[in-house]
Amino acid sequence: MTHTHPCRLAIWAAAVVTAPALALAVPIAAGAAPAADSCGVLSSGASAAAQAAVQAACSQLGVWYTWGGGHGATPGATFGYYDGSDPASKDDGSRRGFDCSGLTRYAYYRATGRDILDGTASDQHSSPLAVQRFSAGQGAGPLLPGDLMFWGGGYVHHVAMYIGAGQMVEAYESGTRIRQTAVRTGGDYAGAIRLAASPGNPPPPPAGGGAVFQTWGTGVRTHNAPSTGAGVVDDFAGPTQVGVICQEHAQKVTAEGYTNDAWSKLSDGSWITNIYLKGPAWLAGVADCGGTPPPSGGITESTWGSDVRTHSAASTDAGVVDLFPGPTRVGVVCQEHAQKVSAEGYTNDAWSKLSDGSWITNIYLKGDAWLAGVPGC
Template sequence: MRTTAVAAATALTLLTAWEGAHSATAAATTAAPKTAAVAAAGECRVLAPGASAVAEKAVAAACEQIGVWYTWGGGHGPQPGPTYGQVDPSDPDSAHDPERLGFDCSGLVRYAYHRAAGGDPLTGNAYHQFHSPQVQQRFTAGQGTAPLLPGDLLAWGSGGSVHHIAIYLGAGKMVEARESGTRITVSDVRLGGDYAGAVRIAPPAQAPGTFSTWGTDVWTHKEPSTTSPRVHKFPGPTTVRIDCQKHAEPVTAEGYTNDAWSYLPEYGAWITNIYIKGPAWLDGVRTCP
């Protein structure tokens, strides 16, 4: 009986030791993804010298969002910041986006530069940001990453469209809100496919001839007329640069009538001055020839 008791006690001791070791291994296994996530988040920082203070602040602001959900349409509320998304009819993975608080690609860029520069300098979608009047310098796809600095915006698209935008960190890395079902992360820069090039942003001072639109779903046109082909739609207030203005077709909207139209060189399009914040005939803007 004593031998049996000793054997049982020994077995119990071995079992307890095994369970303790197994629990420690399981805990380590469970903790591993968190450690990896922390390591990944640690990589999200300025990885090269030469960027402006504003650009470095934009990188820092974007990196604070590592792990936040990508959500289609996220970040485009009245004020910069995460919002619940929408279902993208072309992407089944977006089915849960209305339940996810986060950013899409341009929503993240908008938020980062809002935090860095104040105001709301990069409104609109990826196309609007790539063609923003706040752009100081442009880089072609063929130039690769060699001339880029942290904070520069990389864009993807073809045929004049831009469907994705991300923030460069340096050393061939970028931070991005990529697609539904994923979270904001650090990625290797993808120079293949439809990579369209990059731009350098110089916000905080407002450039001459820069104004803001107002209203929602405002279309620009190929000519200063509502019957001419539509070019681009501003889903909400957007900062634009106006080259010149002219008197053309009278337009009545929101209780106002105005025959002044402004030319937006970044879009190659016209917009009625009704949807430009300011007087009916804009101060300091030349008359188009």
């Protein structure tokens, strides 16, 4: 919370999809009064959804704070990135976790089954779902478990979840882990909100693998092939969660001010243009279906291993661009000698530039240390 800028500048086009962190919730027996230092619903009066959100937030105690974490296309822990100012943030690219608003987003997603809190702490403070607002001068007295508390003088930069009995759960700052702590209502405390939310359950992962993404817009159609001229399979009247199995480059589509040739295959076998999926033009962490041609002037290679990251420059210290949970086909344009990396028992200074402009150490590409047939950059 020591940052003066927003805890997360959330832009869904930069999303990364990962699995939620391991649950560590402390269950509360019906009718039992929890101890003051336990994490759970510590006072009465909260709605069922708010209580479920508290339990979800408590389940992440001990998970890393990471700048930008938790803002993938589907709520859940993600690798973060260096914020450019705080030395403690330099390790965030190698830590899977949440920033402050990523944690509260995830908690209410687990509680409601809907992604109702995407965005920065400032965005959440302005949520149209707020049914009651509390000023800084009111302190924590009127708060109920599940209420969101905010900090920021002039611009909200931090959010935490009140859990009752003068306690809250927060993702605080780089170099720390998600924690339960006493509430703070001094300094630049900016008040709190209470959300109107109904309990529900997030959808399970799609059968056969893949990840859950959310559509946006209205009247969005899926097709029986990756083309707007193919037969219509489904029509979504509003935002809908769908299971994405893989993606490939196919028909170029222009809609809603965007142009993209990437299409995703859904778990029911239908196809949707990536324009209508929350996420980057080419979805992070989603495998190629095998129909993507090699990039101009390069070749298609396969990665190996799990949780392999690409970077904005040929260095592990550069910002993380993408994360591949498993082997993935990528387009390699060129390669060069740069930072020497040791990983998985190999040492190599060769890096490959991919068709999206990101870089990957050749250690995680199947092939020789210096790829045959790929030109130097």
